[in-house]
Amino acid sequence: MLDRCICGTQEILLVYDITSYPMSEESETQPLIALVGNKIDLEHNRTVKPEKHLRFCQENGFNSHLVSAKATDSVFLCFQKVAAEILGIKLNKAETEQSQSVVKADIVNYNQEPMARAVNPSRSSVCAAG
Numbered sequence: 001m002l003d004r005c006i007c008g009t010q011e012i013l014l015v016y017d018i019t020s021y022p023m024s025e026e027s028e029t030q031p032l033i034a035l036v037g038n039k040i041d042l043e044h045n046r047t048v049k050p051e052k053h054l055r056f057c058q059e060n061g062f063n064s065h066l067v068s069a070k071a072t073d074s075v076f077l078c079f080q081k082v083a084a085e086i087l088g089i090k091l092n093k094a095e096t097e098q099s100q101s102v103v104k105a106d107i108v109n110y111n112q113e114p115m116a117r118a119v120n121p122s123r124s125s126v127c128a129a130g
């Protein structure tokens with residue numbers, strides 16, 4: 001996957017500070033790495049299969065996140081999970097659901113449809129969910 005991210009590149013320079021010894025050999029903890037798949041609002045245009053995303057995470061020991069930077073709810077949840085993992089906190093269901101917006105829709109009873117329209121003609125009574 002990395003080769004795809006840097007396609008068209010002929011060389012990559014890794015620059016470090018010769019006056020500061022790399023911390024990785026002295027530090028006992030390694031940073032957590034997560035793979036974040038963006039644009040999940042464009043599921044119909046998906047070209048990276050979910051299995052491939054998950055396999056890559058499993059093979060490399062990465063955490064997995066799927067977000068849409070456009071529909072920002074999932075981005076907040078992603079950062080919430082990352083922060084919880086760093087702090088060693090286990091998020092409960094209520095905590096993970098609080099950042100996900102609830103979509104509300106009217107329930108249509110077609111048998112009473114004419115009456116419902118007469119009572120509240122300005123409200124739409126049709127809902128389409130994708």
Ligand SMILES: Nc1nc2c(ncn2[C@@H]2O[C@H](COP(=O)(O)OP(=O)(O)OP(=O)(O)O)[C@@H](O)[C@H]2O)c(=O)[nH]1
Nearest residue numbers: 037038039040041042043067068069070071072075
């Ligand atoms: N639908 C959708 N569009 C997105 C999302 N995130 C970014 N985009 C759009 O994708 C385009 C590229 O976004 P950038 O923020 O410029 O990302 P980038 O990595 O610099 O993109 P490139 O320069 O194309 O590699 C923009 O038109 C964004 O509006 C998303 O979650 N959903």
